[in-house]
Amino acid sequence: MTDHTNNNTSQSSDQKPAHKHNDKDIAEVNEFPTMPEVPSDRPWLSAYERYGIKADIDMPAEDTSLLDVFERNFRRYGNKPAYICMGSSISYKQLDLYSRQIASYLQSIGLQQGDRVGVMMPNILQYPIVALGIIRAGMILVNVNPLYTSRELSHQLCDSGAKALFVVENFAKTYQKAEDKGAVKHVIVCKLGDMLGLLKGTAVNLVARHVKKIIPAYRLPESVSFKHALGEISASHYQRPSLNLSDVALLQYTGGTTGVAKGAMLSHGNLVANMLQINALMESAFDDDVHADDVILTALPLYHVFSFMVCGMYGMYQGYAGLLIPNPRDLDGLIKEMGKYKPAFIPAVNTLFNGLVNKDGFADLDFSNLKASIGGGMSVLPSVAKKWHEITGLPIVEGYGLSETSPVVAFNPMTIAEFTGKIGIPASSTDVVLIDNDENEVALGERGEICVKGPQVMIGYQNRPKETAESFTASGYLKTGDIGIMNEKGFIKIVDRKKDMILVSGFNVYPNEIEEAMSEHPAVKECGAIGVPSEERGEEPKIFVVKKGEVSEQELLDFGKEQLTGYKRPRHVEFVDELPKSNVGKILRKELRKMEGLE
Numbered sequence: 001m002t003d004h005t006n007n008n009t010s011q012s013s014d015q016k017p018a019h020k021h022n023d024k025d026i027a028e029v030n031e032f033p034t035m036p037e038v039p040s041d042r043p044w045l046s047a048y049e050r051y052g053i054k055a056d057i058d059m060p061a062e063d064t065s066l067l068d069v070f071e072r073n074f075r076r077y078g079n080k081p082a083y084i085c086m087g088s089s090i091s092y093k094q095l096d097l098y099s100r101q102i103a104s105y106l107q108s109i110g111l112q113q114g115d116r117v118g119v120m121m122p123n124i125l126q127y128p129i130v131a132l133g134i135i136r137a138g139m140i141l142v143n144v145n146p147l148y149t150s151r152e153l154s155h156q157l158c159d160s161g162a163k164a165l166f167v168v169e170n171f172a173k174t175y176q177k178a179e180d181k182g183a184v185k186h187v188i189v190c191k192l193g194d195m196l197g198l199l200k201g202t203a204v205n206l207v208a209r210h211v212k213k214i215i216p217a218y219r220l221p222e223s224v225s226f227k228h229a230l231g232e233i234s235a236s237h238y239q240r241p242s243l244n245l246s247d248v249a250l251l252q253y254t255g256g257t258t259g260v261a262k263g264a265m266l267s268h269g270n271l272v273a274n275m276l277q278i279n280a281l282m283e284s285a286f287d288d289d290v291h292a293d294d295v296i297l298t299a300l301p302l303y304h305v306f307s308f309m310v311c312g313m314y315g316m317y318q319g320y321a322g323l324l325i326p327n328p329r330d331l332d333g334l335i336k337e338m339g340k341y342k343p344a345f346i347p348a349v350n351t352l353f354n355g356l357v358n359k360d361g362f363a364d365l366d367f368s369n370l371k372a373s374i375g376g377g378m379s380v381l382p383s384v385a386k387k388w389h390e391i392t393g394l395p396i397v398e399g400y401g402l403s404e405t406s407p408v409v410a411f412n413p414m415t416i417a418e419f420t421g422k423i424g425i426p427a428s429s430t431d432v433v434l435i436d437n438d439e440n441e442v443a444l445g446e447r448g449e450i451c452v453k454g455p456q457v458m459i460g461y462q463n464r465p466k467e468t469a470e471s472f473t474a475s476g477y478l479k480t481g482d483i484g485i486m487n488e489k490g491f492i493k494i495v496d497r498k499k500d501m502i503l504v505s506g507f508n509v510y511p512n513e514i515e516e517a518m519s520e521h522p523a524v525k526e527c528g529a530i531g532v533p534s535e536e537r538g539e540e541p542k543i544f545v546v547k548k549g550e551v552s553e554q555e556l557l558d559f560g561k562e563q564l565t566g567y568k569r570p571r572h573v574e575f576v577d578e579l580p581k582s583n584v585g586k587i588l589r590k591e592l593r594k595m596e597g598l599e
Helices: 045-053 068-075 091-110 126-136 152-161 169-177 198-211 226-232 269-282 305-318 331-341 351-359 382-392 463-470 511-518 555-565 589-595
Strands: 082-087 086-092 114-119 140-143 164-168 187-190 249-253 262-267 294-300 321-324 344-350 373-377 396-401 410-412 431-435 448-453 478-486 492-497 503-504 507-508 523-533 538-547 573-576
Touching: 068 091, 068 126, 068 305, 086 091, 091 126, 091 294, 091 431, 114 126, 114 152, 114 169, 126 140, 126 164, 126 305, 126 523, 140 478, 152 169, 152 249, 164 589, 169 187, 187 226, 198 523, 249 269, 249 305, 269 305, 269 410, 294 305, 305 321, 305 344, 321 331, 331 351, 344 351, 351 382, 351 448, 373 382, 373 555, 382 396, 396 511, 431 478, 503 523, 503 538, 507 511, 511 538, 511 555, 555 573
Parallel strands: 082 321, 114 140, 114 164, 140 249, 164 187, 294 321, 294 344, 344 373, 373 396, 538 573
Antiparallel strands: 082 086, 249 262, 396 410, 431 448, 448 478, 478 492, 503 507, 523 538
């Protein structure tokens, strides 16, 4: 499918919505050299000109940080709603106060600048308060999936070296059962209703505990409540740390481009760069700083890097109100919230787009406020994109990224007339090359591994210098493991994946983690895992099992539920007499895919 000119009747280049924003507030002093210098022969440069996208971003001075961005937001947007959840909201002014109070609390309990602090919660009002509080204290945010099992949580706590953990009480039992809690000395337990006001908050907490019964019994005697942490120390005690663009702000755990889950170290500079790169795209489509009532749907979990950046960081940069959806699987509830708040921006993955277009009531919504639907995390199916366009009147604009790149690497112009089936062109100040197995750049139109260089690319993996080195080419490009083709206009299409990683609803899942967990079952001699196609999730894990005792398929599926979080657990089991292996005993997943008819 070819790319399309900006002739969308709803958002043509001649009639763009009034939404243009100027990023000079961040970049007005000591202009930082653009990284990297993109070679002039890159074909996407003509697409920048065609669609009005700036080729380069202007980074701020080295001695600035995300703190400068946050403080700018608080001054500029003041009493505007920053986040909305379950009918309650907090303003940017309140977010400023509450996050400083959390920062003060963390500083008061003896944590130091650079310490890691975990956040294990869904999309509720406490998340942005805590996340910003951690970063404002000069500490490093560690995003933790609240649906992790105790086994998975232990790995992340130990690997990250987190010294404190904020956890919603629904999942406190997971922490309680974790065998190894690493360096964690402080646990702060949040209730769903903590920020919803006395009456509503009390009601929500009572319903969660006694009606829905989603709060299991647990005892964390050494923990404190979120309300204690929020009210213990005055914001006036906050000590603003000295930070720069090179300091790490976020540990984002990922399957990575090789090996097991590891923490991608993202600096203040990486995250600021990606905000400015997204802004270069957005300001090419929307004129002027007129978006007082714009709402960005935040249904994707903020612990996922796509949502963290697009809905969280960039949403705050633009002064949007983030509509937090704690449980996006409740499509009826989600549609009700969309009908009430009429979001202007809907970032989602294929799974969510697909669920919505096939759900009664979605097509009856008023989409007059909708400015963009943004796809990421996994490939959007053309059939889903077509149905979305028919219902909403606007195409899905797809992008591409990784945890290691903060995450945005490439995007389609916002003014495309219809879904392209491509991941778009490289972001501003980003160089993308496609290489063969010898790291030679392939010709346009030929298949090659997508490799990235730019200011949004991570510092490296936490505690893993070897894996970090292996993830880059000799010339310093991050190897994504995805195989793509670039056309003569610079648009890229992903056609294959070099690595064994399974992509489930936008989440990276590594076969070796599944194999390790499932091999702990006493009746499993060995197993191999691959991804198989799924209309709902893109891919689903399937395991091929050699038994050493009696066990049923259902028993193994149930065991997987105990060992692995939802998106990682096997959905299919096949028993085999032996697994295909190399001459050194390595399981040949390529042969398993052949057995499944996938190669």
